[in-house]
Amino acid sequence: MKILEVQHLVKEFGGLRANDDISFSLEKEELTGVIGPNGAGKTTLFNCIAGLHPVTSGRIFFDGRDITALKAHEVARLGLARTFQVYTAAGDLNVEENVMVGCFMRTASRTEARRRARRILAELNLEEHADALVSELPVAAQKQVTMATALGTAPKLLLLDEVAAGLNPSEIDQIMDTIRHLHHDLGITIVLIEHVMALVMNVCQRLVVLDYGKKIADGGPEDIADNPQVIKAYLGERYVAEHTGELS
């Protein structure tokens, strides 16, 4: 069953086409990566899906419903959560309280919100940080807190925007474990934007590649790695020309 379906999505900012006729769909419980060079339109795509940007044209369906015209908070309430690239947690709330903000989407009771927040923190091994201010934590833990907050909304689909950016290899391993855990054990469908290829190639079952706002490839990680168009987008035309020249 399809959980997300994007049809001919176009998003323009003034004269700039940030997303140009993008179509793809996701099956339930898939773990998909969206990759592409800087400025390819990945975050814009997330913002359109999550309802933060009104789309110029095209349609987006989530769980069988047309969510194209819905506002961000309405989309979130349907069960589509996202994290943000730039680290964002409410400054004067501690870790547990940040996660509670997410939990409050599903309950008005503070006791219940706290109970859920604690469970999520335990799930992600963040209990020890519960009382800390988010800004006091190492970057990896901060990223996990933003994921925990998104999990508080009990999502069916989770969009992760560069959760591994700026982390060292051991922290990336840690984040990878978290993502796998959410996917395998909690059964959450995940789409992630990522530049860290080690992570993308390791955890994603499928990749969607964007370049200059267009979708240039879509498939399993092995196919994508060999796709000449993808290599061109990342490494440039000359590199491809030289290396294919060598081969022939």
Place this chain on the structure above:
Amino acid sequence: METLKNAFDFSDFPRSDLVVAGVLALALAAFPFLSPSSFAMATMIQFFMFSIYGMGWNTIGGYGGQVDLGKAQYVGIGAYTTAVMLIRWDIPFWVSMPVGMCLSVMWSFIIGYPLFRLKGHYFAIATIATSLVLKDLFEVWDFVGAARGLEISPIKYHPPDFLRLIFRDDIYYYYIIFAFFLAGIVYINWFRKSRLGFQLRSIKDNEEVARSLGINVHWAKIKTYAIATAFVSVAGSFHACYIKNIEPEDTMSLDISILIALMAMLGGAGSLWGPIIGAGILIPLKSYLKEWLGARAGLVGIDLIIYALIIMVISAKEPRGIWGIVERVRRRKRRR
């Protein structure tokens, strides 16, 4: 039941705070028996009123981060509703106060809807504008006495009149507003830990994140603005009975709006005790400055100069005010 329990649950404060708060509350309760001067009594009553205004402001301005400089319009609506209803129809305070609250909240919804399309400085300026427009309207509206205002003449009643809140002795006013003050603290204590309270703090930090967590940002702001308004209106109604002579100029002027916001910011916007600390500093300062210096020629505007200095120091040194400093010192100690 859970709500009530949460409202009286102050356990997230260190015990030392609660001891200090308890001692201060006892001191405030005992204050009228220490034979204070009538000037000191009047200052304390002002302190309570402005604490309530500040607590109201703090919901939207502190927890929500929306700097509102138009709270005086709701002082006016509350005060005028009570005064008009008493003078024209002899309706007691305990009826007119909730009516005033409803009118204020209705007005807050009407202007809140467009106001919260604006952000930051634009929002602040727009709140000033609405407040000033309302004041100008009241200045030409004969039904409410236009610029002359309204006077509740105590001779007509038989003080102590607990229904209409007409007393000869300030001690009655003192304890009534003290009770409102305590109720306000309990309410805010509940509010700050409620769903709306949490959502506001998220909104204050980043609206996009808040929206993606399912928060209807616009509606959350409007709701909170209405809560803030209700606080201010109640104290405004009290103001009418206490001062007995209300004019647009001394209920709805920009000075009052700014003083309300300033107090909360000085004490610590977004904290339970902040507005009270701010009022505790600024109200006596204002009263005594007026008493000592105000009468002398050339020094009339000195309180404004002092406010301006305070604004500059807060915004440069510690945007979270005095309570922000306290919390920072505590965090540093705990980390060591």
